[in-house]
Amino acid sequence: MAIGELLFEMTEWLRTTPLVEFSLWVSEQPLCIWLQSHFFAIPVFQAIHILSIAILFGSTLLLGLRVLGLNATDQSMSDNYRRYQPWIWGGVLALLASGVILLISEPVRNMVNPIFWIKMAALIVAITVSLRFLGAVRARAERWDVSPDGQASVRTGAVALIILWCVVMAGGRWIAYAPV
């Protein structure tokens, strides 16, 4: 499988970087040792991580469906934006906080893993697109239901964002299956 070989090459390269030494150093820190030695610690933080993305993804999905005209069309776009925007950013913060804990809990498995870095790249793109998408919705919210010009790009953004967060989630699941 070509993808498998590419990932293997990436892993080989990651092994030549200072990330190996750094991740080994992290694995000797008290927090990592604590997380590793308490059986339920990692699944609890993973559950918090999943609930964070549930808040973030559920809000993005429903605001995206509103933008696409498929949901809650009886609520104004301004109200819809105000309803979901704080939850999207709150979800991102909880996601990052729980993600840092999970990174510390298994430093070598994450940092010397090509899928982890692919996920981080997808995450940066997803957050950047979220910023632009929410900015575009806010700018057009007042006249959204009156004049539909300039909405095509926002609709594309909604679809792209939903796909991007799915890619991030896929990355999260596949970290455990990297050919390392």
Added chain:
Amino acid sequence: MNSLWTSLEGSALGSTIASSEWLFPTIETLHVIAIVSVVGAIAIMDLRLLGLTSRNRLVTAISRDTLPLTWIAFACAVVTGLLLFVSKATSYMVNPYFLAKMGLLLLAGLNMAAFHMVTWKGVARWDGTVAAIPPAAKMAGLASLIFWTLIVLCGRIIGFTLGIYH
């Protein structure tokens, strides 16, 4: 019963998923996306029932906003969950966290059914008035949040304990 789980696992479908390098993680990925969507949509309704969010929108409108997504995503979670189950049926059936997850799913379903058959009948009286939300509706919302949180947690623990019980 034991032979049922063994034969499921040995079926063409079960052994195909179990022996493939990419099928199990791919189905797991779809399962995660589905359950994340279920929990996200359900939490919006639960928080409204608790009177904490979307207070200026009718409860019935929130229900319309979230129910279609909840059911579509739940159907995807069930189909992908069954596929994962079939591939390792005997290991799942002896795993206490899997059995707990199924029990919690049943409780979440009963909670939702009771809410819709009893409390929801009087929704017209508290649809737009946060102060009038009855304790039964708040309890249903809170119970749902707790059940789904524990379902996610059990799902994660299964990943660490599958195969350690016999």
